[in-house]
Structure formats: C-alpha cells, structure tokens
Amino acid sequence: MAKFKMHLLVCGGTGCNASKSQEIAENLKSTLTDKGLGNEVQVILTGCFGFCEKGPIVKIMPDNTFYTEVKPEDVADIIEEHVIKGRKVTRLLYTDPENKQHVADSKHMGFYKKQLRIALRNCGFIDPQNIEEYVGADGYSALAKCLGEMTPEQVINEIKLSGLRGRGGGGFPTGLKWEIASKNHADQKYVVCNADEGDPGAFMDRSILEGDPHSVLEAMTINGYAIGATKGLIYIRAEYPLAINRLLTAIGQAREYGLLGKDILGSGFEFDIELRYGAGAFVCGEETALIHSMEGQRGEPTFKPPFPAQSGYNKKPTNVNNVETYANIPIIINKGANWFNKIGTEKSKGTKVFALAGQINNVGLIEVPMGITLREIIYEIGGGIKGGREFKAAQTGGPSGGCLTSAHLDTPIDYDNLIAAGSMMGSGGMVVMDETSCMVAIAKFYLEFTVEESCGKCTPCRVGNKRLHEILEKITKGNGTMEDLDNLRNLSRVIKDTALCGLGQTSPNPVISTIENFYDEYVEHIKDKKCRAGVCKSLMQYVIDPVQCVGCTACARNCPVNAIQGEKKMTHVINTELCIKCGACIEKCKFNAISIC
Amino acid sequence: MTKIKSLADLKAMKQSIQEKIDTRAKGNAEGLVQVKVAMATCGIAAGAKQVMDYMMAETDKRGMNVVFTQTGCMGYCHAEPTIEVTLSGKEPIVFGFVDLKKADEIIDKYIKDGELVDGIIPVNYETINK
Numbered sequence: 001m002a003k004f005k006m007h008l009l010v011c012g013g014t015g016c017n018a019s020k021s022q023e024i025a026e027n028l029k030s031t032l033t034d035k036g037l038g039n040e041v042q043v044i045l046t047g048c049f050g051f052c053e054k055g056p057i058v059k060i061m062p063d064n065t066f067y068t069e070v071k072p073e074d075v076a077d078i079i080e081e082h083v084i085k086g087r088k089v090t091r092l093l094y095t096d097p098e099n100k101q102h103v104a105d106s107k108h109m110g111f112y113k114k115q116l117r118i119a120l121r122n123c124g125f126i127d128p129q130n131i132e133e134y135v136g137a138d139g140y141s142a143l144a145k146c147l148g149e150m151t152p153e154q155v156i157n158e159i160k161l162s163g164l165r166g167r168g169g170g171g172f173p174t175g176l177k178w179e180i181a182s183k184n185h186a187d188q189k190y191v192v193c194n195a196d197e198g199d200p201g202a203f204m205d206r207s208i209l210e211g212d213p214h215s216v217l218e219a220m221t222i223n224g225y226a227i228g229a230t231k232g233l234i235y236i237r238a239e240y241p242l243a244i245n246r247l248l249t250a251i252g253q254a255r256e257y258g259l260l261g262k263d264i265l266g267s268g269f270e271f272d273i274e275l276r277y278g279a280g281a282f283v284c285g286e287e288t289a290l291i292h293s294m295e296g297q298r299g300e301p302t303f304k305p306p307f308p309a310q311s312g313y314n315k316k317p318t319n320v321n322n323v324e325t326y327a328n329i330p331i332i333i334n335k336g337a338n339w340f341n342k343i344g345t346e347k348s349k350g351t352k353v354f355a356l357a358g359q360i361n362n363v364g365l366i367e368v369p370m371g372i373t374l375r376e377i378i379y380e381i382g383g384g385i386k387g388g389r390e391f392k393a394a395q396t397g398g399p400s401g402g403c404l405t406s407a408h409l410d411t412p413i414d415y416d417n418l419i420a421a422g423s424m425m426g427s428g429g430m431v432v433m434d435e436t437s438c439m440v441a442i443a444k445f446y447l448e449f450t451v452e453e454s455c456g457k458c459t460p461c462r463v464g465n466k467r468l469h470e471i472l473e474k475i476t477k478g479n480g481t482m483e484d485l486d487n488l489r490n491l492s493r494v495i496k497d498t499a500l501c502g503l504g505q506t507s508p509n510p511v512i513s514t515i516e517n518f519y520d521e522y523v524e525h526i527k528d529k530k531c532r533a534g535v536c537k538s539l540m541q542y543v544i545d546p547v548q549c550v551g552c553t554a555c556a557r558n559c560p561v562n563a564i565q566g567e568k569k570m571t572h573v574i575n576t577e578l579c580i581k582c583g584a585c586i587e588k589c590k591f592n593a594i595s596i597c
Numbered sequence: 598m599t600k601i602k603s604l605a606d607l608k609a610m611k612q613s614i615q616e617k618i619d620t621r622a623k624g625n626a627e628g629l630v631q632v633k634v635a636m637a638t639c640g641i642a643a644g645a646k647q648v649m650d651y652m653m654a655e656t657d658k659r660g661m662n663v664v665f666t667q668t669g670c671m672g673y674c675h676a677e678p679t680i681e682v683t684l685s686g687k688e689p690i691v692f693g694f695v696d697l698k699k700a701d702e703i704i705d706k707y708i709k710d711g712e713l714v715d716g717i718i719p720v721n722y723e724t725i726n727k
Contacts, residue, residue: 124671211669
C-alpha cells in the first residue's frame, strides 16, 4: 500500500525554521528529484520535536535515525550516504550528553525518557468508555493480585515502600495515610477520591478521569481492601460534565463485569463507588471541607487533628486521595514498589503530571520524573516561549504557590526544592509568563481568586486576604506607598501563621514570592508609577507623537470622554486626567501617532 | 458482557482481547488501519467529533478498512484536533490541527498511499506500557 520506502521528517518548528530547516527540506527534495528518487523517498515538514537547542532536526523513518544540528550543506551527505548507500552519517547523529556517544536512533535517546507517562499511561491509547480495552491494557490485574495474593498489610507496605506522596499538593506519604486509616477501627470506613481540582489552569485530574477512569476505580478498590472500607465516594466538581459522564459509564461497566459490588473476583471482598458533585467552591478541595460538603453541610474546613484517616466522613476513618495519586496505584502494585522508587529524587519518588499553560509553545499535559529541571520543561518539552520572547517566571501551585524565576531554571523540581524556592508543587498547574506579564497584577489576580473563594470562617483569611487585595489594588492604580510593601509582608506572615486551613495558609504565597523575586517591579509601580509590562492600565498613558500627528481630528471626534484637544492640521494632545484608556483613538488613528507608555 | 468471577477469568479475558487487537493490527490482506482520535474536552472543543464522523463516513465510502477509536487526551492540547494513524505494520504517527480539509488529505495521501502530509506532531514521551 505504501509507495514510499523511506520518509525524511524535517522539523518545521519555530526554532528550526529560524535555523533554515525550510531550506534543508527544499534541498532534500530537489536533490532527491535529481537522483530520480522523488517517488521513493518523501520529505515532510513536521511540528516541533521539542529539541530546539539541537535543531535543525531531521528524522529518518522507518529506522528512526535522529540527526541534529543539520545544515543545508549536509543534504548531499544525507542523500548520498544514508538514503542511497544505507550508511548513517555518524557526525550528524545525536550525541548523548552523559557518555558522549553517538546514539543510533531515537528510541535510545534519553530525551524521550524526559517524559515518562505512568499516571497517563493509557490516556490517548485506549477507549475510556470500553472496559475491555482497559482489561486488554492489563487493567484490574493489580486488584486481582491484591485480592488473591496479598494481605491488606502487604498492600500498605508496598505503597509505603514506593515512596508515593499525595499528588494533590500536600505531598503527604500515601502509604502512611493508608496505614493510619487501617489502624483505626470502626464498623464502616470510607475511601474518597478528591476530584475537585479547583486550581485555575489545572486540568491533570480531568484528563485522567476523561481518558482512563478505570484506573481510579481500580485504585480506590485497592485502597478499600487495604484499609477495610467497603464504600467509595468520588467528589467531582460539577464543571466537569464529560469526566462525570465517563466515570458513570465506567462505574456502570465495572459493576456489570463484577469488578465492583459484592464478592469481587471471587474473593469475598465487596466495594462500591458513588459520585458526589461539587458546587463550584475552591475551598471544597480541602479535605475536611470536602467531607463536610459531602455530609450536606456548608463546605467549611475544621481543625486537624483529628485527621480524616482517624475521623472523617460521618466521623468514620476515611482516606481522601487525589485522582493522580490513585492513577499511580495499580502500576505500583503490578511493577512493584522497587520499580517505582527508582524514579525521581531521594524524597520525591515517581513522576508528576503538569498542565503547561501560559506563554509557552507546546501548551498541554506533560508527565515528567521528579528531579527534571525547569529549563528542560520549558525549553525542551515545552518548545520554548511563544514568539521567542524572554522567560520571566513560572507560577506553580496555582493560588497557593509562588513564582520560579530564571534563577531557578536549573533547580531540580521536587516537593522540597519547590518549597525551598518559595513556591510549592501544588496540584501541577504550571503557568509560564514572559515580559508581557506584570507580576504585581498576577499577585492581585490570585488574591482576587482567594478572596472570592474564602469560606469566611476564620478572620485571618476572611479579613486578611481582603486587606492584602486592597493594598495590591492601590499599588496597581498608582497610589501605592513604600509602607504598603512592609504591610504586605507583615500581613502575609500573620495570615500564613494563623489561618485555619490550607487555603488561608497559602494564599499569601503569590504575594510573598513576587515581592521577593520582583521587588524592583513593585518599587517601579510605587515610586515611578510605571508598569513595565504594560498591563496596569491606570499607570499607562496614551500619548500622541507630535511628529506623526497631522491633525486630522479623527481621534478627538471618536474619544468618548472628549479628552483630546487640537485644532485642524495642528498636533493634538490627550488630557491624561480625563483619558479612560479605552483605546478608541489608537484604533481610529491612520498615522500610527498614538502610543501607550 | 460476561462477569469476571476470578483471576483466571480476568486473565482469560485479557488474553482474548489482546488476541483480537493483534489480529486487528496484523490485519487481513489489505492491512487494517487504526485511527485513534483524542476526545477529551480540549479535542471535543476543537471539533474532534466532526472530524471523526467525517473520516468514518469518507473511509466507508471509499471502502477502506479503517477502525476508529475515541481516546482520552494525548497531551498535545496546543494542536487539537489530533489523531493517531497506524498503518498496518508501521509505527503510529500523530497528526495535529486536523480540520475536515486536512482529514481529507490524510485519507487520500497517508492512509491510501503512505505519503506523509504536513502537521505531524512528533511524539515526545515514553509510556511505561511498551
């Protein structure tokens, strides 16, 4: 069926394009035609390989040869030696940075191990609405192994040995959590999956639920077996209708096939799962608030201790785990804790799914081993900053996290390093920012969110965050004072120390982190009344360039507040006090005479 | 829709499913083509359902032997709609930015003749399922 025996894939991504990849492709095509091979070998431009530092990239199929730093002059060699004579052009092969050896093909390149999909192993490969495809992909074999060959204690020990830590943001050791619940005795215990995913910009859990819902169901059942619970609940936000649908289908099929319900796999163990729906409150992602919400009460957190593993849903021992944490369980049981704990760093084992968003080329879902650097994530996997701009900061952990700057580009990412850098892992949202983002406005944005979402129970969060927001508002409007900066820092410390739950305890993080890393930008807003990113409108001035202006009066006629004065054919002037910065004048000016500065 | 009552049942079911998938992939005389369409929220929002319906109708019309599967998110959210095409005996290739026009091109060129078209998204990850 295929008429081409060989394909030459040339990277057409922005980076390689700037290094003449188009020319390489053209040269390859014309040389092939000259040699009469145009009908046997095809040249095609592809999307970004993510390998921008070593571009231009040419990949040969079907043998997966990976050439880097190719120049237009190399085309002759590639055709002569590789295509015609079948000998790889060794000098162009990718060189492994560790052992300095040439790598024969892309399957052996360390680059592809930079992303290692464990939690996402089935996403994009199986039909999530067909349980048979999950079984075909080794699904439910971990549950069978637990029920048939392991005692609950052995299951807990395996999870403890793996070093798995909670992927919802807290990073608490999962095995320990299960052990505490198993040691607390009661007539009924519960297993809860936290699928609230409230962080703005985070969609890792949604993707797992939409793409591989059975992995979560299997893991919850294993959790139930390990701690002695027979009921499972999934608390999922109502804003995820597709995920809810897929879960309902999956639960229905699991029940039909006897993998949920009574006497699972003939073991005598019974377990069933129900859905509970959130109603849009970020605070209900906090485990105690979540539990109260499920009990029918207002979603407000309560003191810990007692921890849910001791007294949770209906005051019974309850394990609350995140979706991504669960997605890792079946594979840990099947491949063993010692396979899992070889991946990652000393205290942070395994991989983490990040939702890359913001000013980055390859927006999407990535799963990387702990210990990878921010530089590798942004420039290699992420394909670099959009439009070739400069990297400014990466926000991790959403409204509870802080900013990583270019000083942190080579820090290995894991739970402890991120906390040391003034941020936190959070659930995995990573928003990349460039020079068009104003860090003061970013802090204000996150505070707006937490002020809205605060449940109001404790004074530090309810009142303190509001005051923080007011001060930031003042600064972005150009009315800030240097004293405000001291107030921000002091107030942040107090809120962190005294708030009742994680929402309040972490909401000042964006403020503390941005003041620490971008102090100059704050001072500029206060002393110079300038916003270098051009975001804070109150600090921007619309100015007419007297050289370009011909006095056509178009701007003055269209200004909704009559802020522009000028005679016909004479330079016009904008009154900055009246100007509301709507931009109508810029739209109407045909001489490019108006600019924002 | 048989109940799985024991580990043995589970293993037997997995075996039979894998055999089914194997013969699907190795295919009959013309060679079966497998197309996976990423249908998570990002894909659906970008129009993946229309693309899949269109491709199913077109390949049917032309009598091509193509099996379509809806999957979850493949991770290339910046390039949705994305599809993965596996020709018989070949490595899977992911195409991005697939609108109806590109879908036509892919059917005409790649599925029919093995000729690649623009818009290939290179796979940049490994999964632990080999």
